[in-house]
Amino acid sequence: MFLLTSLKSQTKVAAWRVVVRTLKVAVVGAGGGIGQPLSLLLRRCPGIDELALHDLTEMKGIAADLSHVSQTGNVVGFTGEQELEPAVSGADVVVVAAGMPRLPGMQRDHLMAANGNVAVKVATAVSNASPGALLAFITNPVNMIVPTAAEVLRAHGTFDPRRLFGITTLDVVRSKKFIGDSMNISPDEVNIPVIGGHAGITILPLISQCQPRYRRDLQEIQKLTNRIQEAGTEVVNAKAGKGSATLSMAYAAATFVDSLLRAIGGQEELVECAFVASELTDAPFFASPLNLGKDGIKRYMPLPQMSDYEKEALEKLLPILRQNADEGVNFARTFLSGQSRAPVPAALPLTTN
Numbered sequence: 001m002f003l004l005t006s007l008k009s010q011t012k013v014a015a016w017r018v019v020v021r022t023l024k025v026a027v028v029g030a031g032g033g034i035g036q037p038l039s040l041l042l043r044r045c046p047g048i049d050e051l052a053l054h055d056l057t058e059m060k061g062i063a064a065d066l067s068h069v070s071q072t073g074n075v076v077g078f079t080g081e082q083e084l085e086p087a088v089s090g091a092d093v094v095v096v097a098a099g100m101p102r103l104p105g106m107q108r109d110h111l112m113a114a115n116g117n118v119a120v121k122v123a124t125a126v127s128n129a130s131p132g133a134l135l136a137f138i139t140n141p142v143n144m145i146v147p148t149a150a151e152v153l154r155a156h157g158t159f160d161p162r163r164l165f166g167i168t169t170l171d172v173v174r175s176k177k178f179i180g181d182s183m184n185i186s187p188d189e190v191n192i193p194v195i196g197g198h199a200g201i202t203i204l205p206l207i208s209q210c211q212p213r214y215r216r217d218l219q220e221i222q223k224l225t226n227r228i229q230e231a232g233t234e235v236v237n238a239k240a241g242k243g244s245a246t247l248s249m250a251y252a253a254a255t256f257v258d259s260l261l262r263a264i265g266g267q268e269e270l271v272e273c274a275f276v277a278s279e280l281t282d283a284p285f286f287a288s289p290l291n292l293g294k295d296g297i298k299r300y301m302p303l304p305q306m307s308d309y310e311k312e313a314l315e316k317l318l319p320i321l322r323q324n325a326d327e328g329v330n331f332a333r334t335f336l337s338g339q340s341r342a343p344v345p346a347a348l349p350l351t352t353n
């Protein structure tokens, strides 16, 4: 009898443990233009028990401020390189908004010299302190940063392709907004896959697969495709030297992190586009629709059907993604081989915005 009661109470304790499994999200670069509004939006995500905010700049004030928002969970600030590992330690999700933004006239590739180190440092910290985390980079150039991080994780023996993401949700958010406005419907009603990468013509919205159908002639479809591909530059130019998209990016990243957390929580059938290690094409990293699960990518959805125009655009972007991946991997290898300064990618003939 005692045994039975004891077993029953043990089961109860076990069940209770499962139910109250704590969730930690770390934001690296949390003091920046994206980091701050993203951290605020994450305070609205139910189920985050600890929100760890890391930056090179002092985070005490921002953490204190966000800790007063009337939501459950703790907010803890971490400052400086030496506090990166404690910040990401034990995190379920690490989202990285650290790094320089573009100025007018710059292409995203040009940011690799300044931001490549962020990928190396965060991937190293995650390998040491939180190897099971889902690691999602906002930092540009996404097309190179994700291969760099993958190579560093590989070197530490912690690379799991299901757990590493480049966040391309802003391309989907923009596509939904522009198409929604053009069709006079709510952007929420628009569903569209955006594949490829996150720079210039590597961003490929599959307008032929849009739901509801976007019935326009080829010229209009080309114009809309170009607007989506150049939307980042539109914001960079409008901000005239004061950085790139921050608020819409925070919205997009919060949407993506929310999906990761729901998937960790057991919600099925969640599909998001993201830039990940991939075998769908001959580019080693590629953005496509992914079914998310507890461990990150549960299933790569098959490549959507494409119009002839989109097939041609895909053929044009693949060599760029292959070259970007090589540059990212080389950056990591040079860094790991002990050189104090990894090489700055040369001006590439295939360079994109």
Ligand SMILES: NC(=O)c1ccc[n+]([C@@H]2O[C@H](COP(=O)([O-])OP(=O)(O)OC[C@H]3O[C@@H](n4cnc5c(N)ncnc54)[C@H](O)[C@@H]3O)[C@@H](O)[C@H]2O)c1
Pocket (backbone or CB within 6 Å): 028, 029, 030, 031, 032, 033, 034, 035, 054, 055, 056, 057, 097, 098, 099, 100, 101, 102, 111, 115, 117, 118, 121, 137, 138, 139, 140, 141, 142, 167, 168, 169, 170, 171, 198, 243, 244, 245, 246, 249
């Ligand atoms: N993926 C996308 O769709 C997308 C969209 C917009 C911007 N971005 C990119 O996001 C990045 C951040 O943009 P932003 O406008 O927030 O820039 P920002 O300059 O406003 O903020 C960057 C923050 O990162 C911090 N930081 C820099 N190096 C760090 C490090 N090693 N560790 C911790 N913190 C560090 C800085 O102190 C700063 O607070 C840029 O690289 C930008 O190009 C990507």
Ligand SMILES: O=C(O)C[C@H](O)C(=O)O
Pocket (backbone or CB within 6 Å): 101, 102, 108, 140, 170, 231, 232, 233, 235, 236, 244, 245
């Ligand atoms: O355009 C940029 O440099 C920032 C970001 O990648 C964007 O698409 O807005």
